[in-house]
Amino acid sequence: ALASRQAAAAPGLDFVPIQPNSDDAVVVPEGFQQQVVIRWGDPILPGAPGFDFDNQTPEAQEGQFGYNNDFCALLPLPGRRRLMVNNHEYVTEEFLFRGYDSENPTEEQVRISWAAHGLSVVVLEDKKPVIDPLNRRITLTTPFELRGPAAGSDLLKTPADPTGTRSLGTINNCSGGVTPWGTILSGEENFHQYFAHADDVTDPVVAERLARYGISGGDTDRKWERFDSRWDLSQQVNEPNRFGWIIELDPHDPSSTPVKHTALGRFKHEGANIRVLDDGRVAAYLGDDEKFEYMYRFVSDGTVKPGSSGLARRHNMSLLDSGTLYVAKFTGDSPDEVDGTGTLPTDGEFDGIGEWTPLAHNDTSFVDGMTAEEVYVFTRLAADKAGATKMDRPEDVQPHPTTGRVYAALTNNSDRGPDGKAPADEANPRNSNKHGQVMELDDDPAGIRFAWRLLLVCGDPNDPSTYFGGYDKSQVSPITCPDNVAFDSRGNLWITTDSSEALGFNDGLYEVPLEGPERGHVRAFLSVPRGAEACGPVIEDDLVLVSAQHPGEVDGANADNPVSHWPDGGTTQPRPSVVAVWR
Ligand code: FEO
Ligand code: CA
Numbered sequence: 001a002l003a004s005r006q007a008a009a010a011p012g013l014d015f016v017p018i019q020p021n022s023d024d025a026v027v028v029p030e031g032f033q034q035q036v037v038i039r040w041g042d043p044i045l046p047g048a049p050g051f052d053f054d055n056q057t058p059e060a061q062e063g064q065f066g067y068n069n070d071f072c073a074l075l076p077l078p079g080r081r082r083l084m085v086n087n088h089e090y091v092t093e094e095f096l097f098r099g100y101d102s103e104n105p106t107e108e109q110v111r112i113s114w115a116a117h118g119l120s121v122v123v124l125e126d127k128k129p130v131i132d133p134l135n136r137r138i139t140l141t142t143p144f145e146l147r148g149p150a151a152g153s154d155l156l157k158t159p160a161d162p163t164g165t166r167s168l169g170t171i172n173n174c175s176g177g178v179t180p181w182g183t184i185l186s187g188e189e190n191f192h193q194y195f196a197h198a199d200d201v202t203d204p205v206v207a208e209r210l211a212r213y214g215i216s217g218g219d220t221d222r223k224w225e226r227f228d229s230r231w232d233l234s235q236q237v238n239e240p241n242r243f244g245w246i247i248e249l250d251p252h253d254p255s256s257t258p259v260k261h262t263a264l265g266r267f268k269h270e271g272a273n274i275r276v277l278d279d280g281r282v283a284a285y286l287g288d289d290e291k292f293e294y295m296y297r298f299v300s301d302g303t304v305k306p307g308s309s310g311l312a313r314r315h316n317m318s319l320l321d322s323g324t325l326y327v328a329k330f331t332g333d334s335p336d337e338v339d340g341t342g343t344l345p346t347d348g349e350f351d352g353i354g355e356w357t358p359l360a361h362n363d364t365s366f367v368d369g370m371t372a373e374e375v376y377v378f379t380r381l382a383a384d385k386a387g388a389t390k391m392d393r394p395e396d397v398q399p400h401p402t403t404g405r406v407y408a409a410l411t412n413n414s415d416r417g418p419d420g421k422a423p424a425d426e427a428n429p430r431n432s433n434k435h436g437q438v439m440e441l442d443d444d445p446a447g448i449r450f451a452w453r454l455l456l457v458c459g460d461p462n463d464p465s466t467y468f469g470g471y472d473k474s475q476v477s478p479i480t481c482p483d484n485v486a487f488d489s490r491g492n493l494w495i496t497t498d499s500s501e502a503l504g505f506n507d508g509l510y511e512v513p514l515e516g517p518e519r520g521h522v523r524a525f526l527s528v529p530r531g532a533e534a535c536g537p538v539i540e541d542d543l544v545l546v547s548a549q550h551p552g553e554v555d556g557a558n559a560d561n562p563v564s565h566w567p568d569g570g571t572t573q574p575r576p577s578v579v580a581v582w583r
């Protein structure tokens with residue numbers, strides 16, 4: 001067993017799995033070390049002050065590492081330096097401010113929140129952040145360029161931007177990807193929650209579109225609408241259309257304007273990951289993370305220009321402006337045997353075939369009754385019309401770097417069932433699905449058909465509804481709610497989880513081989529502190545980075561009653577952080 005484990009793990013990452021736990025700590029295997037790389041509030045821009053929880057200001061936060069870091073990327077730089085890029089998905093004000101009055105937030109608190117969102121770019125030396133000219137904060141007020149087929153559309157114009165090509169800031173950036181040309185893609189996910197007064201919208205077409213994206217009600221929880229009218233739908237209705245995109249950032253050029261790529265459609269984007277086709281075109285794989293939403297693929301018209309020069313990068317950053325956007329339909333090969341309990345069909349696998357249905361190509365719509373601009377801006381409505389398959393919350397969808405197979409984390413869907421929007425099917429085989437599944441697709445991005453199978457049906461291995469790629473379930477670590485995926489140099493899949501409280505323990509990072517007799521042998525590598533979600537993993541042979549997002553975020557906790565003191569200990573407030581782990 002030891003020999004096969006060594007074959008499975010990447011060099012330097014041989015490990016004995018950790019046990020499930022509820023510690024207020026990052027737990028790593030014996031023989032491994034860990035160190036916090038950077039915490040919320042650590043200064044990254046010149047002149048930014050050190051973190052001071054009780055005296056935070058918007059100006060300080062604009063120069064400091066943001067809140068709730070999710071996706072993490074590590075890019076090469078000359079010498080020993082590395083360039084780290086992080087998403088800051090969201091803010092929970094109760095954890096930022098003591099005595100937070102949710103009915104009456106102050107303007108200063110709201111501006112701190114705006115500054116705590118976005119992304120950070122920070123140079124690392126020996127796993128430590130350094131102040132460097134490449135360092136940068138992207139916040140909710142950073143100018144972005146809207147590009148691609150919907151740029152300049154009337155649907156994107158607002159009082160502040162009559163051109164429909166320039167928007168301010170990015171929000172709820174969840175996962176992402178590193179492109180082969182050295183830029184960062186990042187998904188704007190749950191942007192709906194920031195827009196107030198949808199109730200006041202009388203135009204039924206606009207109201208239907210807002211509702212399809214979950215934008216409803218009166219005042220928002222955060223009350224931002226009191227301090228900037230762009231969050232107020234009674235003032236204007238197009239600002240939400242300027243969020244829900246895949247953004248692209250060139251972290252090598254701190255003066256560059258980041259881009260929102262309308263060609264990749266608008267939904268609650270988890271992230272985007274690129275595969276280069278043999279002919280040089282690129283495919284981007286995309287998930288819309290909400291119950292019963294869809295998986296998408298974009299294939300570019302243009303081809304990649306080799307090299308890492310600024311010129312090549314500028315060319316390659318245009319690849320995602322023009323191409324075809326598709327949505328996925330899945331068909332099982334044993335549909336009559338799927339009873340919603342997760343019982344394996346008699347052919348021994350949840351598997352079948354699928355097809356990518358084109359929705360639009362630049363100015364051409366393939367969806368009846370919708371213009372191409374409408375397809376790009378209201379992509380969910382287009383996918384509904386195309387009859388796409390309703391999935392169990394698609395999170396990361398990522399191609400394997402050598403086999404090209406695509407791995408999709410479908411995190412969970414408690415509403416799956418005969419009474420929900422859709423009953424179980426072979427791709428989403430459990431009703432009331434608490435634990436999620438991981439799908440494998442054999443996709444040739446030059447075509448439209450693929451084969452698929454479930455690699456994992458997650459949960460406690462003692463639960464008969466689980467499946468671990470056919471591996472002996474008595475030997476695997478329990479795993480639930482897969483969210484982010486990554487690959488090591490030996491081609492193994494690594495998975496972080498979000499919501500392991502579904503099994504009563506902390507979230508973590510898991511390794512699973514994909515080939516040979518070890519396929520499906522899930523092993524827990526590390527866990528993050530109580531209340532935290534594990535995300536953004538970077539897996540290198542001698543270094544793992546993981547994001548510990550929202551440590552201490554459990555029911556009843558807040559800055560006046562913290563239940564986590566990670567990472568600083570004592571009586572300190574919890575701080576979302578990036579952690580480095582190595583042997
Ligand atoms: Fe922000 Fe889809 O997890
Ligand atoms: Ca089957």
Ligand code: CA
Nearest residue numbers: 174175395483
């Ligand atoms: Ca996620």
Ligand code: CA
Nearest residue numbers: 395411483498
């Ligand atoms: Ca998630």
